[in-house]
Amino acid sequence: MNSIDNDFRAYESDKSLYVDYVDDIVDYLQYVTLLEIRQNREFDEKISKAPLIGRKSLKQALVATEAKFVLIMDEWDLLYREYRDNEALQKKFIDMLRGLFKAADGLSCFSLAYLTGILPIKKYNSQSALNNFDEYNMLHPDTFAPYFGFTLHFAVEIA
Numbered sequence: 001m002n003s004i005d006n007d008f009r010a011y012e013s014d015k016s017l018y019v020d021y022v023d024d025i026v027d028y029l030q031y032v033t034l035l036e037i038r039q040n041r042e043f044d045e046k047i048s049k050a051p052l053i054g055r056k057s058l059k060q061a062l063v064a065t066e067a068k069f070v071l072i073m074d075e076w077d078l079l080y081r082e083y084r085d086n087e088a089l090q091k092k093f094i095d096m097l098r099g100l101f102k103a104a105d106g107l108s109c110f111s112l113a114y115l116t117g118i119l120p121i122k123k124y125n126s127q128s129a130l131n132n133f134d135e136y137n138m139l140h141p142d143t144f145a146p147y148f149g150f151t152l153h154f155a156v157e158i159a
Helices: 002-013 025-037 041-049 058-065 078-082 087-101 142-148
Strands: 069-073 110-115
Touching (some): 002 025, 002 078, 025 041, 078 087
């Protein structure tokens, strides 16, 4: 997400790169992901035949490919940290993620989704927008500690 943010800021500052209807970082994320998926000729043909897939219809494009994907999103929570005053953008982002991971057709596109960040993904504010993820953190890394780098062991003495 950091590189998407940097690329979006460059896109935003160079009007010669502007694409109609790609107005914010969520639109940009979907747009560049779609461009990457469409580099595969077979996927491009299937997406081209599907109705209602525009420049930022990521979920519909993934469904049209009839393939299973592995999604790795590092720093999923960047929009909540860097754009913390833009609630509309945060809602748009969580709605995009909800469409990918909560809707049956979106969820059917993934073999695995791995999201990292410092904020918990299961609940943001009062929403349980993405409560179908298993969460591992430094305090409860379970058996994944050697793989995720959560190797800190400590004890707290309570007086």
